[in-house]
Amino acid sequence: MAEGDLKSPSLADDLFFVMHDNATGRTRLHLRLASLGLAGAVLGELMLAERLTMDVASGQDRLYVTTRDATGDPVTQNVLDQVAAEPQHPVLTWLLFFARTVYADVATRMIAANLLKPATRNLLKQQRPVPVDPNVAAWPQARLNLAVQRREPPVTRDCVLYGLFVATGGAQRVLWEHDPAFVATTLAMLPAPLQRLIVQTEVAVGQAVISRR
Amino acid sequence: MSLTEQRSSAVSAALAKDRLGVPSVVFFVISAAAPLMVVAGSVPTAYAVTGVLGVPFAFLLLGAVFALFAVGYVTMARHVVNAGAFYAYAAQGLGRTQGVATAWVALLAYNALQLGLYGIIGSAAEPLLLDWFGGSPAWWVIALLAWALTGLLGLLRVDVNGKILSVLLVSEIAVVLVFDIGDLLNAAPGGIDFEGFTPGSLFVPGVGAALATVVAGFAGIESSVVFAEESKDRDRTVPIATYLGITIIAVLYAISAWAQTVPTGPDGIVKAAAQQGPTLVFNQAATHLGSTVSTIGSVLFVTSSIACMIAFHNTTARYIFALGRENVLPSVFGRTSARTAAPVAGSVLQTTLGLIVITVYAVSGLDPVTKLFFTFGAFGGLGLLTLLTITSIAVIVYFSRNPSGETAWRTRVAPALAILALCVIIGMTLINFDTVLGVAPGSAIRWILPGIFIVAIVFGLVWGRVLKATRPEVYANIGLGAQAVGGGSK
Numbered sequence: 242m243a244e245g246d247l248k249s250p251s252l253a254d255d256l257f258f259v260m261h262d263n264a265t266g267r268t269r270l271h272l273r274l275a276s277l278g279l280a281g282a283v284l285g286e287l288m289l290a291e292r293l294t295m296d297v298a299s300g301q302d303r304l305y306v307t308t309r310d311a312t313g314d315p316v317t318q319n320v321l322d323q324v325a326a327e328p329q330h331p332v333l334t335w336l337l338f339f340a341r342t343v344y345a346d347v348a349t350r351m352i353a354a355n356l357l358k359p360a361t362r363n364l365l366k367q368q369r370p371v372p373v374d375p376n377v378a379a380w381p382q383a384r385l386n387l388a389v390q391r392r393e394p395p396v397t398r399d400c401v402l403y404g405l406f407v408a409t410g411g412a413q414r415v416l417w418e419h420d421p422a423f424v425a426t427t428l429a430m431l432p433a434p435l436q437r438l439i440v441q442t443e444v445a446v447g448q449a450v451i452s453r454r
Numbered sequence: 455m456s457l458t459e460q461r462s463s464a465v466s467a468a469l470a471k472d473r474l475g476v477p478s479v480v481f482f483v484i485s486a487a488a489p490l491m492v493v494a495g496s497v498p499t500a501y502a503v504t505g506v507l508g509v510p511f512a513f514l515l516l517g518a519v520f521a522l523f524a525v526g527y528v529t530m531a532r533h534v535v536n537a538g539a540f541y542a543y544a545a546q547g548l549g550r551t552q553g554v555a556t557a558w559v560a561l562l563a564y565n566a567l568q569l570g571l572y573g574i575i576g577s578a579a580e581p582l583l584l585d586w587f588g589g590s591p592a593w594w595v596i597a598l599l600a601w602a603l604t605g606l607l608g609l610l611r612v613d614v615n616g617k618i619l620s621v622l623l624v625s626e627i628a629v630v631l632v633f634d635i636g637d638l639l640n641a642a643p644g645g646i647d648f649e650g651f652t653p654g655s656l657f658v659p660g661v662g663a664a665l666a667t668v669v670a671g672f673a674g675i676e677s678s679v680v681f682a683e684e685s686k687d688r689d690r691t692v693p694i695a696t697y698l699g700i701t702i703i704a705v706l707y708a709i710s711a712w713a714q715t716v717p718t719g720p721d722g723i724v725k726a727a728a729q730q731g732p733t734l735v736f737n738q739a740a741t742h743l744g745s746t747v748s749t750i751g752s753v754l755f756v757t758s759s760i761a762c763m764i765a766f767h768n769t770t771a772r773y774i775f776a777l778g779r780e781n782v783l784p785s786v787f788g789r790t791s792a793r794t795a796a797p798v799a800g801s802v803l804q805t806t807l808g809l810i811v812i813t814v815y816a817v818s819g820l821d822p823v824t825k826l827f828f829t830f831g832a833f834g835g836l837g838l839l840t841l842l843t844i845t846s847i848a849v850i851v852y853f854s855r856n857p858s859g860e861t862a863w864r865t866r867v868a869p870a871l872a873i874l875a876l877c878v879i880i881g882m883t884l885i886n887f888d889t890v891l892g893v894a895p896g897s898a899i900r901w902i903l904p905g906i907f908i909v910a911i912v913f914g915l916v917w918g919r920v921l922k923a924t925r926p927e928v929y930a931n932i933g934l935g936a937q938a939v940g941g942g943s944k
Contacts, residue, residue, distance in 0.1 A: 271611075271795035302940075327463050333940075338465045341472075410792035440940050447779050447936025450790050450797050451772045452684065 250356055252289065253282035253316075253347050255381035255402050260411055263378035266357070266371035270411045272344065273449050278409035279347050280339035281442035283320055284332070285401045287312070288434055292321055295332060295434035302332045302437050316346045332438060336445045382415065389418050394427045397435075404428050404439035409446055473686045479678055479695035480702070485619050486674025486769070487703055488762035490626040493633075493710040494755050495574045496671050498734040499828045500711075501727035504889055506664040507649055507720050508656025510712035515656070516668050517704025519875045520675060521697060523842050526849035526869035528693040529860050531679040534852070540676070540841045545933025547848025551922065553933045555914030556844050557777055562910050563837025564773060567673050568766035568804065569811045570830025571759060572597040573822035577732045578755045585749065594816035601812060604763045605805035608771055611796035619761065626758055629751045630706060633735055634713035636742035642719035649720045650712040662886030665879050667828065669835035671707055675699050676842075677769065714738065731823055767804050774800030776935040781928040782921070824892060832890040833903055836883055840907055843876040 250258070256278055260270045268275060284304070287293040292312065296303045306325040312318045320339060330338075348370055351357040356377065357370040372378035385403050388395040395403065404427065406412040413419045428436055474482075500509050527543075534546050540560050545553025576593025583590035590596075638646065649655050656664065678696040685691035715723040717738055727734055736755070740748035775797030778787025791798035815826050846869040853865035883890070887900040922929045931938035 270792045274790070274792060274795050323465070327465050329463070330465055334465065334469070338469055341468065410790035413789070414792045437940075444936055444940040446790060447775075447788075447939065448683075450795055451776055451936055 250351075250354070250377070250381075251282075252286045252398055252402055253279055253343075254351055254354070254356060255399075256282040256405055257347050257351060258372065258378045258380075259382045259385065259402070259406055259415065260409070261372075261378070263372055263375045263382070266369050268369075269415055270409060273340070274409045274411070274446055276340040276344045277336055277442060277445045277449060278405050278411070279343045280336045281405045281408065281438055281445075282402070283317060283339060283343055283347070284335065285405065285435065285438055287317055287321060288438065289398060289401065290317075292317075293324060295437055297433045297437050302441060303328065303330070304332055304335060314350065316343075316350050319346075332441045333445055336442060340445070385412070386417050388427075389416055389420060389423060392420075392423055392426075394430050397431065400427050400431050401435055401439070404431070404435075405442055408439050408443035470686055474681055474684050474691065475686050476691050476695050476698070479681050479685060479691060480699050481620050481623060482681065483675055483678045483695060483699040484702060485623045485761060486677055486765040487672065487699075488626075488674075488758045488765075489623070489630055489703070489706060490751070490755050490758040491571075491574065491578075491762055492671040492707055493630050493714075494735045494751070495578070495732050495759070495823075495827065496667055496831065497707070497711045497714060498727040498731060499823060500664055500667040501714075501723050502731065503824060503828055503892065504660040504663040504667070504886075505724050506656060506658060506660045507715070507723065508652070508654075508658070508661070509664055509668065510650035510708040510715075511653060511656045512661075512664050512668045513671070513704050513708035513711060514651070516665065516672060516879075517700055517708075519872065519879065520672055520700050520704075520842075522868050522875065523846060523872040524693075524696045524700060525864055526846055526872065527676070528679060528696050529864040530845075530849050530852065531682045531692055532689055532860075533856070533858055540845050542933040542935065543845050543852070544848045547850075547852035548844070550929055550932035551915055551918030552844075552848075554782055554918035554921070555911045556841065557773075557782060558910040558914040558917075559837055559840055559844070559907055561770070561773060561777075562907065563834045563841060564766060564770045565804070565807060566830045566834035566837065567670060568763065568770055569808060570670075570827045570834060571763045571766065572601060572808060572812050573815070573826025573828075573830065574732065575600045575756070575759050575763070577823055578752070578759050581733055581736060582749070582752050582756065585752075592816070593822045594812055597812050597816075597822070598809075600760060600763060601805070601808045603760065604767050605801070605808070607764055608767045608801040608805065609791065609794065609796055609798065611768075611791070611794045622754070622757055622761060626754050627706065629747075629754055630710050632743065632747060633739045633751060634710050636739055636747075637713040637716045640738075640742045641716050642722065644719045644721075646716055647720050648712075650715055651708075655720075660886055660889050662879075662882035662884065663832070663889040666832040666835045666839075666883040666886075666890055668707075669838055669879075670831040672700070672703060673834065673838055674765065675703065676838075717742070767801070770804050771797045771800035774803060779936055780931050780934060780938040781925070782917075782932060829891055832883075832887075836880070836887075836904060837907055839876055839880050839883065843873055843880065846870075846872045846876065 260275050261268050292308050294305055294307050296305060304324050305328060306321060309325060312321060352359050352370060355373055358373055360368040360370050384395060384399055394400055407424050428439060497509060530543050534543060541553050541557035544556035576596040579596045580590045678692055678699060682688050682692050714735060718726045730737055736748045736752050739751055774783060774787050777783040778785055787799045789799055815822060849869045850866055884904055887904060888895045888897060891900055893899055
């Protein structure tokens with residue numbers, strides 16, 4: 242997991258981009274599902290950066306902090322601190338917990354990194370953040386489309402991106418093709434903790450669909 | 455959610471803030487039971503079709519049976535991570551193959567209850583349209599409008615908003631009580647008669663038919679345990695809400711069913727109900743309380759029916775979704791609409807079935823109230839009784855295999871008594887199924903309809919076996935719902 246340093250645009254930033262229209266910034270996913278996906282992506286960033294890992298052997302899918310070095314970014318630092326403080330929760334609980342706030346957190350981080358323009362205050366316009374550069378915003382989606390089209394699993398980080406995007410139900414809607422067999426091949430290439438992260442995100446999404454609220 | 459979570463945790467506390475307390479769960483549960491729809495729709499139809507005067511007593515009796523059933527049911531909810539309630543419990547208690555069979559019965563029963571509602575909406579809206587515009591289209595035009603609305607809202611995943619629901623529900627209950635008072639103040643010349651509350655008035659020929667209808671009035675109450683995961687206190691919220699919901703429904707329905715007989719006297723109710731159908735209570739209210747109160751009631755009758763339709767539509771669609779996620783149904787049913795977070799394939803299937811049923815009834819000219827609403831309601835009620843029985847058996851078996859420190863009353867005695875009572879009720883319903891359907895006692899259809907459940911069970915058992923032999927990985931996840939994709943880790 243060499244590509245795992247927390248650079249910008251990060252995994253969560255890329256997921257944010259693929260979940261929104263690259264020109265208008267309009268969301269393609271229900272907020273609840275998008276938030277669960279982003280929560281998975283922030284945890285994924287920390288796992289790729291080897292700050293977090295998951296104990297998959299116990300069957301409980303618990304998260305553990307491996308290194309408490311500063312991440313240099315308030316969003317991931319906050320997540321890391323929370324997990325360090327209460328290691329007893331399974332990853333599903335963490336996904337639900339971080340999903341409450343992660344959407345706004347990631348958007349704020351992307352505005353600070355000059356990836357998004359802040360939401361305008363104009364009364365006539367929808368108040369949503371818009372990508373600064375539509376080409377930058379379109380790039381992650383293009384990478385996934387190419388990978389699916391060529392049936393070549395991308396680099397590890399994009400495998401996680403793809404897995405999370407499929408788990409939220411967004412990939413089936415946005416990408417050119419949907420091939421369940423290719424999804425399975427791609428996910429099989431990931432280390433077990435990242436696979437479990439994606440699976441648990443899919444569980445959380447399923448529960449959100451079944452829930453009556 | 456892990457049971458080992460510490461109560462003092464900041465994470466748990468933050469998540470608990472969004473969870474439901476007793477009042478919210480009670481509101482959800484009772485609104486699915488749609489009080490005004492039962493009082494104005496089911497009760498007069500029950501009087502008219504069965505001729506049984508003991509409907510009020512039947513509500514109390516079934517309330518008691520439901521409460522007895524609930525003892526084991528809510529105990530199970532504390533121990534089994536819940537996905538689809540009935541079939542999840544059957545899968546855990548009796549085995550996964552039996553779980554699949556239970557799932558089919560549940561799908562049939564809920565579909566029937568949902569589809570039957572298209573038969574009542576026409577008569578709910580008709581008096582209002584006549585009053586306001588002087589004319590009303592055929593029942594199926596109104597049903598199709600309601601169908602389109604339900605289908606659209608289902609796809610957009612618009613659950614009727616909790617606040618709107620509570621306002622509607624409280625107004626409904628208030629209107630029902632005001633109607634009751636109006637009835638009581640205008641007793642028939644013979645005086646107030648309590649015959650409806652005597653067991654003798656219920657246990658007459660036709661009792662089974664009356665019971666089947668009354669059961670449908672309780673449908674929705676079993677959804678309380680679905681909120682276990684989302685409730686503030688898993689061990690207390692759900693049991694309290696369940697018992698409270700059953701009590702409120704049983705008492706409210708019993709009093710209202712009895713109040714309807716007061717102005718006509720016990721001798722006149724069957725005739726009045728047969729002549730006026732679902733307009734009976736509103737006509738009574740108009741005479742006793744004036745047309746304004748009656749109109750408010752009629753409007754709430756329409757909104758109540760639509761809210762109930764949406765609730766059942768979404769319940770069924772989610773059920774189908776959970777089964778799709780488990781791959782018990784084709785996995786296309788486990789697909790999510792990413793835009794709206796709706797269980798899209800299940801919703802479309804429901805909507806398609808609705809169109810077919812409305813079309814068939816409209817073309818063949820069958821009476822929507824007695825032949826669609828009542829027949830489907832009774833058929834769904836029969837399925838619900840079957841589900842309750844299977845679930846009670848599952849509770850006993852589960853706790854005999856997994857000793858848990860729960861009392862024998864909760865894990866054995868109450869479920870056993872519930873099974874006994876439910877089997878008697880199912881037996882009586884089957885004996886009177888000709889009355890329910892309004893056919894000759896020798897007619898084949900009276901055996902064909904209950905037979906559909908037998909076919910569903912057999913088909914489910916076979917399908918469960920096939921899955922076990924050919925797709926063990928799918929078989930292993932039966933009963934886990936959304937958890938199925940995660941292999942059921944907690």
